[in-house]
Amino acid sequence: MRRIAERLEAECCMQLASDAELLDRFEGALGPAGYSLAHADEYAKLRLRVVDEGLFQVRDDFPRLTVTQPPAGIPSGVERVEYEINLSGFSHLCTARRPADASNL
Numbered sequence: 001m002r003r004i005a006e007r008l009e010a011e012c013c014m015q016l017a018s019d020a021e022l023l024d025r026f027e028g029a030l031g032p033a034g035y036s037l038a039h040a041d042e043y044a045k046l047r048l049r050v051v052d053e054g055l056f057q058v059r060d061d062f063p064r065l066t067v068t069q070p071p072a073g074i075p076s077g078v079e080r081v082e083y084e085i086n087l088s089g090f091s092h093l094c095t096a097r098r099p100a101d102a103s104n105l
Helices: 002-016 020-030 037-045
Strands: 094-096
Touching (some): 002 037
C-alpha cells in the first residue's frame, strides 16, 4: 500500500510541477494527512500484509468517539485526536469478511 501511495505522490508532484502554487498546496496537504516527503525513504522500507479484514456496520453500539464526547464537547485548542478500535467484541456488527462478500449487501 505504501508503495502505491509513493507512486501516487510522485505522479501528482510530476503533474503539478509546472504550477508551483498547486504543488505547494498539494505538498501542504500531505502533512496533515500524516505523510512527509522527508520520510519517503523510510516509507519505502515498510512492508505490511493483511491478516484479517471485515466490513462493519457503524451503529449506536459501535465503539467510537464523536464531537459530543466528552459531554462538554472537544475542548478548544484540540486539533487532532487519534485512537484505535478493538473490534474483537463486536462480531455481531461484521457484515462481510472479504471485499467480494460486501458486494452482496
